[in-house]
Amino acid sequence: xxxxxxxxxxxxxxxxxxxxxxTMTAASAPPLAGRRALVTGAASGIGAALARRLxxxxxxxxxxxxxxxxxxxxxxxxxxxxAVPCDLSDLAAVDALPxxxxxxxNNAGLQHVAPIPEFDPDRFSLILRVMLEAPFRLARRALPxxxxxxxxxxxxxxxxxxxxxxxxxxxxxxxxxxxEGLSKVIALEGxxxxxxxxxxxxxxxxxxxxxxxxxxxxxxxxxxxxAVVEQVMLAPAAVKRLVEPEEVAELAAVxxxxxxxxxTGASLSMDGGWTAH
Numbered sequence: 001x002x003x004x005x006x007x008x009x010x011x012x013x014x015x016x017x018x019x020x021x022x023t024m025t026a027a028s029a030p031p032l033a034g035r036r037a038l039v040t041g042a043a044s045g046i047g048a049a050l051a052r053r054l055x056x057x058x059x060x061x062x063x064x065x066x067x068x069x070x071x072x073x074x075x076x077x078x079x080x081x082x083a084v085p086c087d088l089s090d091l092a093a094v095d096a097l098p099x100x101x102x103x104x105x106n107n108a109g110l111q112h113v114a115p116i117p118e119f120d121p122d123r124f125s126l127i128l129r130v131m132l133e134a135p136f137r138l139a140r141r142a143l144p145x146x147x148x149x150x151x152x153x154x155x156x157x158x159x160x161x162x163x164x165x166x167x168x169x170x171x172x173x174x175x176x177x178x179x180e181g182l183s184k185v186i187a188l189e190g191x192x193x194x195x196x197x198x199x200x201x202x203x204x205x206x207x208x209x210x211x212x213x214x215x216x217x218x219x220x221x222x223x224x225x226x227a228v229v230e231q232v233m234l235a236p237a238a239v240k241r242l243v244e245p246e247e248v249a250e251l252a253a254v255x256x257x258x259x260x261x262x263x264t265g266a267s268l269s270m271d272g273g274w275t276a277h
Contacts, residue, residue, distance in 0.1 A: 031258060038084075042061075043066075045209065048245070050107060058080075091133065094137050095141065106134075109130065110209075124171040127175055131176070146193065147195065154186055155255050162199060163180070163201055163269070196255070201268060206244055214228050217233070237274040239273055241272070248270070
């Protein structure tokens with residue numbers, strides 16, 4: 001017969017051992033009750049899905065983005081989310097963001113495609129500033145609070161391009177590879193303080209940014225959108241479909257949930273088999 005030890009459902013096995021059979025009941029508090037989370041790039045796509053999932057799990061969510069209209073739509077539709085307009089390319093503004101957060105999600109990103117000889121150096125600097133230096137600065141400011149309380153979770157939304165390169169994406173690939181390294185350093189330094197740090201590595205996700213890329217590729221290749229996804233974007237992947245933002249949010253929930261204490265320094269691929277060969 002099920003019993004309860006330390007609030008968890010248990011059952012008695014055949015040898016008399018008490019083993020867990022579930023971890024929560026309907027009356028249990030959500031896993032992030034009383035915690036505060038900060039999500040960058042939260043106005044749409046992956047960031048909005050992450051903000052919604054964090055709020056559903058009980059966190060008070062600070063949604064950071066320069067898209068104020070998108071933030072307003074998110075906060076209207078989601079209880080527990082506060083809009084924090086900020087341009088992450090402005091590092092002084094980044095340094096002014098709240099530091100007392102328990103879950104930091106570095107998600108914001110942008111893309112530029114060009115051969116290296118034609119790649120605008122200013123655009124390269126902008127991408128690294130938003131996608132690598134801003135995450136460093138946010139972690140640098142949030143970690144003392146996490147250390148002080150003995151608990152914290154850093155979730156970095158990287159990409160399959162944090163593990164594999166593609167031509168014409170020098171800045172994006174460099175930034176994502178850098179984020180992977182930064183995440184591992186945070187993991188090593190934070191372990192003694194109850195802080196974990198991990199990367200999520202999806203292939204192409206169905207976001208407004210990717211939808212625009214699909215339309216552009218369809219025009220340039222003279223093929224339809226479905227063919228772009230299967231034949232161009234996901235040519236290296238075994239699974240020929242876009243990842244949905246909610247799938248990324250579900251995997252992120254593992255990294256801040258009850259099973260997360262020993263998952264750190266990891267890069268969790270959800271790339272449809274892209275990195276399997």
